[in-house]
Amino acid sequence: MISKLTIDKVYEAARIEEVIGDFVQLKKSGSNFKGLSPFTDERTPSFMVSPVKQIWKDFSSGKGGNVVAFLMEHEHFTYPEAIKYLAKKYNIEIEETEQTNEEKEKANERESLYLVSEYAQQYFQETLWDSEQGKAIGLSYFKERGFTEETIKKFKLGYSPDQWDAFTNAATEKGYQLEYLEKSGLTIVKENKQFDRFKGRVMFPIHSMSGRVLGFGGRILATDKKAAKYLNSPESDIYHKSKILYGIFHAKQAVSKEDNCYLVEGYTDVIQFHQAGIENVVASSGTALTPEQIRLINRLTKNITVLFDGDAAGLRASLRGVDLILEQGMNVKVCTFPEGEDPDSFAAKNDYEDIVLYLQENSKDFIQFKASLLVEESKNDPVKKAGTIRDIVNSIAKIPDRIQQEIYVQECSRIMDISEDVLFNTLAQSGKKELQEAGKAYKKQQKAFEVVRNEQKDIEKVDHLHQLERKIIELLLLYGNKAEDFQDLILKNDDKGELVLEPETYSARVFEKIYLDLQQDEVELSNPVFRKIYSELITRLNEDENFAIEGYVNEADADIAGEITSILMDEERYTLHDWGRKNIYVKEKDKNVSPLVSETILHLRCHLIEKRVEALQQQTFEKKDDNQEILEEIMNYHLLKKLLSEKLKRVVN
Structure with a gap:
């Protein structure tokens, strides 16, 4: 149990704007801070933080509280875990007692999954550094990739022994229940037999924005044609691959500071960039980019630079992700690496200054990138060129900001050598089509709620x-x-x-x-x-x-x-700020x-x-x-x- 003295020290040291600023991009608004809600999908900031009162309020969801309440709500911490997180952040010593088997059993399911995952990370790390097999196979592999010991420890990389049930046996001996080992996906149970999912793989822990272990990615090192090269934890109560980005925990502060996020595909891309000194980078972990992942970045910055390798087929597929980013009202640039290079290999071969210079010189606006990619495919073919232009206009139509739309239309007109009037007409047709589809959906929704509306004839009285x-x-x-x-x-x-x-x-x-x-x-x-x-x-x-x-x-x-x-x-929320500058003096x-x-x-x-x-x-x-x-x-x-x-x-x- 944590002493009251320690809790008081934590509250005294914690600055709510600093803690929440690790998860949400906050901007000064008078004496307070404002940002986008981390709990709902919104484009107009309604999330407020008061440094004076040390409280926050999310007007879109109705949630609010102090710094601990935010961590409990956002990161699903228990109260003691939130206190421990803050104590660690502010270097405050805290007394911890080892959980007994009975206490572990009493923990709720979600917390049990977190406990199991935390233990697994620790186990895989210890195996990598302390066992002969871990050092000979796992550690050697990471060092061959060019990772330093400092980097390996920073990302808490590990190794799962090449034995059927080494991890499962170790976990159950420590008192962790097989039920939660199975639900977390760490152990596979079949006909009264259990074996390790990640047997013989190097391990990449996947962390939440606050640093909690949600799941794992494992890469096989043996040449087994039947086994997948990379294997991820299955979906669970704590791990939803469509809602998390690899590296977000290590990148969040740099993303907010640089006001830009580099988006790559794999674990090693993120790690190599970090080692090179570029920390504002995250990965979609091999999955197709989702709106939830984009919104995660949107809370920290409005700017995304997508990094691709030179593979043309991969580029084409990734354009869908660019359109998703545009739909969220974000600014997107694209940078490709030379043929045969990917972010991992390029970062490993170049120093910090050269990487930064390359990214600055080769990051293109999405219109320029899309046009250059599609124009090459439709060269000397008027029909294909028309399709390319329509494709670009469809992307522009996804941008919510009308001024940005017009600027991109002008840019597209210049690059594709076509009149702005034609592009605006095509854009209007695209918008009209979306409007019609939205209208149909609205009418359908209205019918569904017609009965409810009829029942709610009485206007609710003010209490x-x-x-x-x-x-x-x-x-x-x-x-x-x-x-x-x-x-x-x-x-x-x-x-x-x-x-x-x-x-x-x-x-x-x-x-x-x-x-x-x-x-x-x-x-x-x-x-x-x-x-x-x-x-x-x-x-x-x-x-x-x-x-x-x-x-x-x-x-x-x-x-x-x-x-x-x-x-x-x-x-x-309704306090008036800075009116005196305009010679308007409010009492x-x-x-x-x-x-x-x-x-x-x-x-x-x-x-x-x-x-x-x-x-x-x-x-x-x-x-x-x-x-x-x-x-x-x-x-x-x-x-x-x-x-x-x-x-x-x-x-x-």
Whole structure:
């Protein structure tokens, strides 16, 4: 179990913008940071991070919380794992206890798969460095590829012994269950027999963006025609090959810093580039590029440079990936290597400066690349040339930005020697066709939801009580300890014996004002989460003059922390920034706290009076005989509401 002192050190050291910045490209927005949601597919940033409050909020999915909540949500860490991850990042010593077999059994399935994968990585590494077979076969192979010991350790490369069940036996002896060894794909079980999937292969661990082991790629070294050269882990609860990029963990910071990502095909391409000093590189691991993989890069940069070897057939197939990148609204360049070279071999033969220079000089805009590739195929054939132009226009049509589309049309016109008007007409036809198809899909969807729409005729009413209670929590969170001058209203009889409200000014802290007013009216918040937050806030504010929201969020239960984050970041979302530069001066909200608190409480009182009057009116319907007392009470409430409304400057019917 991790001590509270260690947890406090972690929270104190962790900077939320730094941690989330490893996973999402963040840009300054006033006092906050903004970025694309890592949880949904969006093109307009709605993900906000507040360094001041050390919280984040994703408005597209509704998720939010502190730095630990982000890691738990994004990386599926448990709470202790998130703390350990942060401790490692900020070089904080942390006490760890070895998991017993009983604890391993209690871990949920997903966590069990992670534990098994972590153990497998460790086992394969130790086998590579410590066993005779590992050093003679695995280590020798990596060194022949030109990998240094530092690089081999950096990527945690390993070796699986050339024995049927060496790994499986070692894992089960350590207490890992065969069920999870099979589900992770590390062990194959057939008719009461089990054997290692990666027997006799060098191992490439595949990491998540945070460095967790998701699966493996294994390359066979023996000349076995029946066995696949490369073998990947099968799909599991933690490994989805279409949603992960090899090397993303090691590349994420460089990608964000360089604002560009090099995309290659294989494991060794990534490793050789890293060793050469170019770290902003990832691989699709031999699979066809997917939208999920592109969105992973999109969170770090808008720019992708796809690196191909000189194989013409491979180039043609890879053009589909380029179109997918364009659809995501990203900027794409393409660079090919000389015939017979691929990123791996080219990086191994050249030093850093030469590689960088080659990439700069040979990276082409996708239009230039596609045109040069297709024009060569359609040389002296007008029909093929027309098809080539149509192919290029179809790619341009996938770009969401209209200005970029026009620029690319002009470029295509110049390269292909064809008028812009013809290209724009073809583009319009392509767009019209897509629009028609989208229209058909929309109509089909509307029919599917027609029944649901008919059932939802009643417009959902605004819950005013919920909003008012939420506002009270917001005021406590933002200004709870702030001292203000309040003007209270005391109900008195005037000279004529009529009830009037007389103002009385006094000083108090915001939480004291709210607490005393609600106590006086004997009001208890109806929402259970708000009620819990209110109770805890009043206690903490009363006991600690230096109460800080950050500490409260870090210690709060998940449901409370989520609600607090929502309240605070909703406030941040609509903050106006840098208007003074345009000579527009907006009154700061914290200069207006006293009337804001008073008005909120008055609104709550009016709302509760309305509800009480409704209840009394219902009693008059149910009670057939004398209603005089109830009617007098209703009249008194109406009078009180009128007085409160006058203070709020509201018209009452």
